[in-house]
Each structure stands twice: as C-alpha cells, then as structure tokens.
Amino acid sequence: MHSRLLSFALVAPALALVAALFVYPLAFSLGSAFTVQGGIGLDNFAKAFELYQTDILFTFVIIGISTALIGALSIAIGGYLVLGEHPLAVAALGWLYRWPLFVPFIVAAQCMRTFLAKNGLMNNAIVSTGLLDAASTQSFLDWRGIVITFVWKQTPFVALMVAGAMAALDRSTIEAARNLGASRARILLEIIVPQVRATLMVGLILSFVTMMSVLSVPLMVSGGTPTMLTVDMAYRINSFGDYGVANALGFISYLMTGAVAWIYLRETMRARGAA
Amino acid sequence: MNRRSVLVTLTMAGLVLALTPALAQQRVTVNVMTAGDQNMVEYVTDYLAPLFEKQNPGIRVRAVGTGPGDAGSQKIWERLDAQRKANASAWDVDVAVVHQRMAGQMVQEGLLNRYRDSVDTGKLVSRDTARKALGTDVDGYVLPMFHSQTALAYNPALVPNPPKTYDELVSWVQANPRKFGHNGIKGGMSGVAFVFGWVYANSPNPAQLMEGPYDPALKNTWGPAFAKLKEFNKNVVITPGNAGTLDMLNRGEIAMGPVWVDMFYTWQADGKLPPTMRLQLLSPGMPGQPMYYVIPQKAANAEAAKKFVAFATSPAIQAEGIVKRFNWYPGIDAQHVQSHLDHAAWERLFKDVSPQDLASKGKPMPISEYFKEIQEAYERQVAN
Numbered sequence: 001m002h003s004r005l006l007s008f009a010l011v012a013p014a015l016a017l018v019a020a021l022f023v024y025p026l027a028f029s030l031g032s033a034f035t036v037q038g039g040i041g042l043d044n045f046a047k048a049f050e051l052y053q054t055d056i057l058f059t060f061v062i063i064g065i066s067t068a069l070i071g072a073l074s075i076a077i078g079g080y081l082v083l084g085e086h087p088l089a090v091a092a093l094g095w096l097y098r099w100p101l102f103v104p105f106i107v108a109a110q111c112m113r114t115f116l117a118k119n120g121l122m123n124n125a126i127v128s129t130g131l132l133d134a135a136s137t138q139s140f141l142d143w144r145g146i147v148i149t150f151v152w153k154q155t156p157f158v159a160l161m162v163a164g165a166m167a168a169l170d171r172s173t174i175e176a177a178r179n180l181g182a183s184r185a186r187i188l189l190e191i192i193v194p195q196v197r198a199t200l201m202v203g204l205i206l207s208f209v210t211m212m213s214v215l216s217v218p219l220m221v222s223g224g225t226p227t228m229l230t231v232d233m234a235y236r237i238n239s240f241g242d243y244g245v246a247n248a249l250g251f252i253s254y255l256m257t258g259a260v261a262w263i264y265l266r267e268t269m270r271a272r273g274a275a
Numbered sequence: 276m277n278r279r280s281v282l283v284t285l286t287m288a289g290l291v292l293a294l295t296p297a298l299a300q301q302r303v304t305v306n307v308m309t310a311g312d313q314n315m316v317e318y319v320t321d322y323l324a325p326l327f328e329k330q331n332p333g334i335r336v337r338a339v340g341t342g343p344g345d346a347g348s349q350k351i352w353e354r355l356d357a358q359r360k361a362n363a364s365a366w367d368v369d370v371a372v373v374h375q376r377m378a379g380q381m382v383q384e385g386l387l388n389r390y391r392d393s394v395d396t397g398k399l400v401s402r403d404t405a406r407k408a409l410g411t412d413v414d415g416y417v418l419p420m421f422h423s424q425t426a427l428a429y430n431p432a433l434v435p436n437p438p439k440t441y442d443e444l445v446s447w448v449q450a451n452p453r454k455f456g457h458n459g460i461k462g463g464m465s466g467v468a469f470v471f472g473w474v475y476a477n478s479p480n481p482a483q484l485m486e487g488p489y490d491p492a493l494k495n496t497w498g499p500a501f502a503k504l505k506e507f508n509k510n511v512v513i514t515p516g517n518a519g520t521l522d523m524l525n526r527g528e529i530a531m532g533p534v535w536v537d538m539f540y541t542w543q544a545d546g547k548l549p550p551t552m553r554l555q556l557l558s559p560g561m562p563g564q565p566m567y568y569v570i571p572q573k574a575a576n577a578e579a580a581k582k583f584v585a586f587a588t589s590p591a592i593q594a595e596g597i598v599k600r601f602n603w604y605p606g607i608d609a610q611h612v613q614s615h616l617d618h619a620a621w622e623r624l625f626k627d628v629s630p631q632d633l634a635s636k637g638k639p640m641p642i643s644e645y646f647k648e649i650q651e652a653y654e655r656q657v658a659n
Contacts, residue, residue, distance in 0.1 A: 051654050113515065119526040139528065141515060223462045223515035225658040235461045238346055240647060 026254075033247035044248035051232075051245075056252055058226035062143055063211050066150040067204050073151065074159035074203065078196075079188040082166045083174070094163075101156040105149075106216040112149045113220055116140035145221040146228070150211050158203035165199035166192055198271050205264045209257045229253055303579045304335045308354070309372035310347030311566060314601065316340035322596050327586050334579050344464075348377035355386045355571050365575035370568060370583055372420055375404070376643050378567045379411030388570040389415045394581050396588040399607040403639070404565045410487035410642030417567035418588050419606030421597045424536045424563030424637050425468040426554045426628055428521070433530035440558040441476035445503075447531075448510050456512035456520055456529035459658070460650050463517035467650065469533035471641055472561040474500050474649055481559070484641040484649075494648050501656040508657060521548060533561070536628065540602035554627035560638035565606060591615050598624055604633065 036043040049056075077097050084090040100108065115121045118139035126132045140148065169192065177187045193200070215230040229249050236246040309315045319338035327336055341350040351371045358366045373381070381387050391397035392415060404422070406414040427444075429437045433454070438444040448455045458466035475481040477500035480493060512529055514520040520532040521539065525548050534554075542548040568584045570577060586592060593605040594615035602624070605612045609630050613621055625633075640646060 051651075051659065054659065113519075113522070117523070117526060118528040139512075219462070220515055223458050223519055224513035225459065227461065231461055238344060239460075239650060241349070 029247045033251045044244040048248040054226040059228045066147050069151045070155050073155045074162045077159040078163035078166045081163050083184045098156050108153050109217045109220040116145045142222050149217050154207040161203040165196040305369045305579045307338045307370045308368045312343045348373040366571050366573045369574045369576045369580040375408040379408040382413045382416050387416045390570045391415045394585045399611045419565035421603035421606045422565045425561045426556045428534040429531040437555045452510040454530040456514040456532040458514045465517045468562045484645045487642045489644045505657045537602040556628045556632050556636045560636040562638045562640045
C-alpha cells in the first residue's frame, strides 16, 4: 500500500502536466466544438461538413497515400541496408537517408515551393537534360507536392526505426533463405518484413499523427482547393474568429488520429500478450 | 546579511520605487502598438522613432507589434478593452495602428480619442476612408498611416495589351487558360480583394456592399457572380499566397495576377521581380485599405501621442518613409506629398496607376458583415 502511494506521488507531476497542458485544452476545445449560441448542439459540425467535407476526405486520402509510400520506401531503404551487397552503396545510403530528419517541416515546404514549381529547379534540371521541353512541364504544387514533401520528410524517421529493427534480427533466418536460393526481394518481403512488422506499424502510425497536424506544408505548397483540415482550421480562426467550427474540424481530426491510435494500442497489447 | 540590513535595503528600494514616477515625468515614453507584419514595427523603430526622438528630446518611442491581419488588430482591442473593464485610469497604449474593421468597432465602443482636429495634419486628408471604415463612421478618430491597394500585375512580354476590366479579364483567361493566377481566399488578402472586386463587378448593388446599410437578403443576389467565378477558376492557377502569386509571375509560370501594389514595388526594388513587370487597376474597381493611427481614449501620454501622429503624417515623413522606403500610397492626400518627392519617386509610384485611377477605381473593402459573408459564400459556392 505504502509503495503504491509513493509510486503515485512519483508520477503525479507528470500526470499534472498532461492534465494541464493536454487534457484540459482538449476538453475545452471539445466543449467549444459542441457549443452553439445558447446551448449545446451540432451546428458547428453541420457547417464543418457543409463547407469542408471534401477537405476532410482529401486530408485522409493525402495522408493515407503518404503513409503507404513512406512504408514502402522505408522497407526498401532498410532492406537495402541489411541485404545490400555493395559496401560503398550501403555506406552512402546509410549516411544519406537520415538527412531530411533534421529539416523542419516549414523549411522543407519552403524548399519544395521552389523545387517543384512549373519552372522550378526540378523541371529546369529535367529540361536542361533535353528529356522534356519547357512547354510540357507541369507544376507539382498541388496535392502531389504535399505528398512528396511528407514522404521526403517522414521516410527517414520510419526508415531509421525499421532499419534498426532489421539490423537486430537474427541473421540465421536470412542466411537460411539465401542458402535455399531465395531472391533478395523475396527474403525482404517474406522473411524480414513480417518480423519487423510491429516496429513498422509504430513508425507509420506516429508519422500519420505527425502529418495530420502539419499546417505549414499544405499552406505553403498548395494554394488550391481542396486543402487539408489544418489550413481550414487556421482560416476559420484568422478570418472569422470562429473557434466553434475550427474546433469541430479539430474534433474530426481527433477521430482520425484516434482510430489510428486505437490500432496502435491493439497492436502493442497483442505484442505484449504474445511476449 | 542580518535582519537590520535587510530592512534598510528594503526601505531604500521602496524609496527608489516611490521616486520613479517623478523621474519618469521628465522622460515620456510613447507606446506605439501596431498590427501588421514585422515591417510595420521596423518602420516605427528604425525610421520614425529616431527622427522623432531627435526633434523631441525627452520623448522616447517604443513600438510593439501584435501580428499581421485583423488578428493583430484584435489583440490591440483586447488590451484596451481589458484596461477599460479594469477601470484603469491611464491605458498603456498611446498610439495604435489598426485595420479598418477594428477601428470601426473601437469607435463604436468609445475606446478612442477624437483627436484629428487637434492635429495640424488632420486637414491634409480628404479621402473617404478617413471618414468611414467599412461602413462605420470614424470621422475625427483616425488618420490614415498609408493606403495599400491591390492591382493586377502583368508581364508585358507575354501580355502586351492587358485587360482593363473584369469582363475583359474573363475573355482573356478563356483565350489563355492557366496563365492567370490568384490565391483564392485562404492564402492572403490579395486573393480576397480580387474576389471582392469580382463581386463588385458582377453583382447588382456594389455600392451597398461598400457603404451599407447591411441587409442580410443581399447575399442571395450573389449566386450568378459566384457561378461565373467558379467557371472562371477552372482556367486559372490558384497560387500559394500573396507571395506565391509574385513568385509565379517571376518564374514566368503565370502572366498575370492580383497583387498588393506595395509588395510588388518592394519585390522589384529587391530584385525579386523583373523591372519590366507592370500594374493595371481593373474597372470597375479593385479594393484597397488604409491602416489608421488612433489614440486610445485614456492614453497615458495623449499629448505626446498627438505630437507623434502629427509628425508621422507630416508631408515630409509621408514622402520619405511611406512612399520612398515602403512603397505605400500616402495616408494624407497625395498632392501634399508631391512637393517632397523627387520626380523619379513620384513617377515610379504613379506610373501605372495614376492618382485619378486610384480615386475612381481604388475601392474600399466591403463593410464588415459582407466582408465575412462574401468569403463564406465563396467557400460554399466556388470552392466546393
């Protein structure tokens, strides 16, 4: 009993911080989402759906695509680091792939803005090689730009986790498969990935949640509609002082991340149960 | 340290504190609180304050920025409102620089000093925005610091004969798809202003939108204007922000787009935009807006504040600071500023948009109710 009290006292400061900085504002914004003139109601949600339903869907699709691409790329990077046969290439990749990790989202967005534009760095480089003529280039500053920026920025994070997990695997299974003549792709997909599945999931879920909250990238990369929910929230507040609809949109984001967090929790519980 | 020496120290500290107001009376600090981008704060601290302090020894100027857009003005209002509610006898903001919407609200709520007639430069303004702010009567309470204006920027190499009206623009865009760009309503005010101008040009009662009175039924007449805009938007590029439009013009990705005139000239001066680019103010008109110097009702240093505003709106300062350094249109009437400018500077500012154009086609923003309703109608009928 005594040690129980003590352990509670030890976590109390942390709990208090979580309560003050997270639970209270969360409850406050949820409350505001459901508050309408003179009472409780769903008007804010009705308006949020009326004006922003495409953006809700768009946000989900954009982040879904980005998460899938991040997963595929980090498996590829991690796989090459474990299975690659050219030591120089492995060393170079191992050194290079982490770089975007240290670039803030807003800086990445700013770079992409000039890199992906119609007459931007990327297209100009392609045109100068003669592969494409200047008139047929196109701008990637729309949803594709958002996806490219997200993937570029978040892949290293997931790859770092996945590559670590892959490196820690018992290599005997890989060697056994190799002895039996399995191709490298097959070893990666059928032997390695199933064993690092839990780590990969955690990395992807954390990326998903991070990307949901990014305002700078959609704001700076794409001006068009549809756009992501963070932009709509900022717009409701800055142009109308309308915290109600902004919080309703926030609540919808919570639901999306909440669903993903639930998968995450279920996954860790299962992993713990199995261990 | 023993107890006695602690007591002595405390007493002395108390004495010093008690004497401070007497010392402070010899040296007045004018607190200037300004909404807007960082350049507004820089304008006050780097340009206005040193000149003013040199002329008025004993007065110090301290500038604080509250952030861009109406949100910045909102913060100033919150501060004044809180001090009034606390029944403070003197408020700690002496001069504020605010946007139109908030100036109107502050006047209505009695937060401002009716100071204009007690300032010499008050006679130098005749433009309607000095009397009305988005439909609210602010006559006597405000002096415009500057006017900013939106206009169509274009690349004469690609567009030798730019459209002169919104209707001509529509046919031009049809003939040249994806060569015109604007930033919609979520990426900055140049796009919002373009949409307001569009509604003025395509709806039955533009004068009522700008001057009031507010009638909620009026928004039902905007349907055709927005349907036309939705059609128009299919052939344009939506750019990422005010700067995004200028960036795309610079890279030659679009040939035309609505911009803030001051940003346009500043970018040209910085070499971020080719000097060949030109401006065109579309008929029947595109919106612009002033920012106002106001003095709060219970400003602690009202007399020094008036001195400061008179200085800041004097023709010489308006010419050198507002026009030459920051490429804004002067807040006071242009003819008073002209004699303080060299020919080149005057020519540059009014080369493409003449003072006559500005008078006939420089429109105010819509009154605050329509300001919001037009944006929301755009989201509902164009963006969806």
